[in-house]
Amino acid sequence: MRLRGIRRSKNVEVRRGGGRGGRGGGGARAGGLGLVGVLFVLGIGYFTGIDVTPLLNGSGGSAPTQQSAPVSAEDDAATQFTAQVLATTEDVWDKVFREQLGRAYEPPRLVVFSGVTQSPCGGASGATGPFYCPADEKAYLDTSFFTMLSQRMGAEGDFAAAYVIAHEVAHHVQNQLGILPKVNAARQQSSQTEANALTVRLELMADCLSGVWAMNVQGLMERGDLDEALNAARKIGDDHLQKQAGRVPQPHTFTHGTSEQRARWFDRGYDSGQVGDCDTFAAERL
Numbered sequence: 019m020r021l022r023g024i025r026r027s028k029n030v031e032v033r034r035g036g037g038r039g040g041r042g043g044g045g046a047r048a049g050g051l052g053l054v055g056v057l058f059v060l061g062i063g064y065f066t067g068i069d070v071t072p073l074l075n076g077s078g079g080s081a082p083t084q085q086s087a088p089v090s091a092e093d094d095a096a097t098q099f100t101a102q103v104l105a106t107t108e109d110v111w112d113k114v115f116r117e118q119l120g121r122a123y124e125p126p127r128l129v130v131f132s133g134v135t136q137s138p139c140g141g142a143s144g145a146t147g148p149f150y151c152p153a154d155e156k157a158y159l160d161t162s163f164f165t166m167l168s169q170r171m172g173a174e175g176d177f178a179a180a181y182v183i184a185h186e187v188a189h190h191v192q193n194q195l196g197i198l199p200k201v202n203a204a205r206q207q208s209s210q211t212e213a214n215a216l217t218v219r220l221e222l223m224a225d226c227l228s229g230v231w232a233m234n235v236q237g238l239m240e241r242g243d244l245d246e247a248l249n250a251a252r253k254i255g256d257d258h259l260q261k262q263a264g265r266v267p268q269p270h271t272f273t274h275g276t277s278e279q280r281a282r283w284f285d286r287g288y289d290s291g292q293v294g295d296c297d298t299f300a301a302e303r304l
């Protein structure tokens with residue numbers, strides 16, 4: 019992705035070296051999360067769009083205890099990259115909202131943190147994976163995530179990372195459109211299997227909306243970028259992640275869709291550039 023000369027978004031909030039509890043968490047909630055806190059995090063996490071978490075469910079490790087991390091040059095590069103990609107999402111969604119939806123777009127804030135930090139949706143760490151919290155309308159991204167994406171998940175390339183940022187912003191778009199609260203309410207009335215199925219539709223829509231974003235930044239894309247995004251979408255498909263974890267894929271537990279579905283819905287948005295083509299809830303077949 020060609021980002022030279024692209025502005026940096028002002029909506030990035032950097033939280034450095036968060037130890038237990040993190041800095042910038044308000045300080046009111048001192049102490050560790052505790053078991054109840056962890057359960058709370060997991061419960062909330064499932065319906066706020068945590069995207070890479072299934073990978074970690076299968077990895078078998080205990081919760082990481084991260085220490086304060088010094089600011090590295092890598093972190094700085096990751097933060098700059100994130101701020102520039104976020105700026106492209108602001109420009110694209112501002113335009114798409116005006117042209118296709120006839121309304122104004124209010125951009126989200128994006129928290130870039132290292133170590134751990136707090137959000138109204140619960141604590142966040144490198145193990146949480148990027149997520150969007152509707153309660154404060156902020157996306158959360160750990161700087162080590164980019165390394166994990168390429169080294170542990172096999173999703174290489176800057177555009178793979180940009181796609182993940184665009185996906186989290188897409189959850190904010192869903193929130194702005196009132197879709198997120200509606201689906202969350204429906205989930206509360208559903209069985210676990212039904213709730214998972216609703217989440218899959220929400221996630222595939224976010225992938226499609228990421229494709230709409232990508233279509234609108236074609237001018238910044240380099241050869242291979244589209245493949246990087248499609249490859250990343252496949253690498254974080256539920257069936258792929260469960261297989262990687264040594265399990266037989268269990269479709270009723272899927273929350274994000276299969277590799278094939280994720281790549282196809284991204285591609286659909288990329289092909290048409292129309293928000294209206296991303297209505298997974300109207301689709302007979304996902």
Ligand SMILES: [Zn+2]
Pocket residue numbers: 067068069185186189221224
């Ligand atoms: Zn998501």
